[in-house]
Amino acid sequence: MYISDPSETKRPARQRDAERTRAAILTAALNLFSTRGFAQTGVREVAELAGVNSALVGRYFGSKLGLYRATLEVIDITPALQGDRRSFGKFMVGVFFDSPGAPGPLQMMILSVADPDAHAATVEFLQKKVITPLARWLGPPDGEGRAARLNILWTGFLISWKLLPIQSLTGARLAATRRWLEAQTQAIVDEGTS
Template sequence: MYIPRAPEPRKPTRPRDAERTRTAILDAAQTLFATRGFANTGVREVAELAGVNSSLVGRYFGSKEGLFRATLDRALYITPLLHGDRRRFGVDVVALFFDTRELPGPMAMMILSAADPEAHAASVELMQTKVIAPLARWLGPPDEEGRAARLNILWGGFLTSWKLLPIQPLAKARIASTRRWLEATTQAIVDEGSA
């Protein structure tokens, strides 16, 4: 006589939290892209650091290039700064550089990934659309795009010389005076439109 086997009891499944998974993947990607660059970061490594299956990276972002773009798009976000007190813009921006202890910044991601043509193209495009253009609109005439570019050069040069290719004059003993200079120079470029 044949007695059918009872089906295996289903294991309880945890409900997926898509937003939490997506955020974990983006955080892991930002850490790895900003410390290893695009070429030396694999999707499996990102998934492992995020604590997810690597197939989820593909499901959420399509490809490694899509993941890089989404990660940089999230990291390059200047809009909240443009709603603060214009007279304190230099102090507020520079405070982000010095006082934020979050994920590695987008500058490292872009510089370490510049050798890859797709990552480079995404970096250039997103820098323009997410930083330069909104900053230029906020600055207003005269020469808003030139001033936005000068601010980007100032900040990028500082962050590169302080974090990515550290130079001795930016050692801890001298960083306070550099901070004051960066605040004042940033504010001077912002105030050019008010003169």
């Protein structure tokens, strides 16, 4: 007969707690980095918002910069590249509109550019997680340039809608802008395919 070691039964529970704690820290960090930026966010504030001891931030992420890098991991365009290419514009713009109140990585990246380390991490991640996979998916002609133009288009829209809101981007104008953004996104995707 096998008698289990009590420490074996506790490990899975601890693992689940560790995953939950890590997720709570990441959620709190994304919230604070997205509203205050990197420089104005402290590890203690993140820990307090997450409801954990600040030592756990260091344990899971090493440093505030490590935590920032981990929050950037939420940026992943690859799921959007799995769908129908002909409806990419509509799908991608839908992503922006479907979570209008949630703190997002764009706000976090823009608010954090004043810090040299956060800026470098942001540029590296944007290239690695958005531009490069998007360019590969777009393919010739000039996938890299088209990916850059899409990033410019989306970033400009999101800044004008979220960070430096243009008052006229509401109601019917916002709906018309959404259709325009979908069409412009799709036009860039379709360049050179005719």
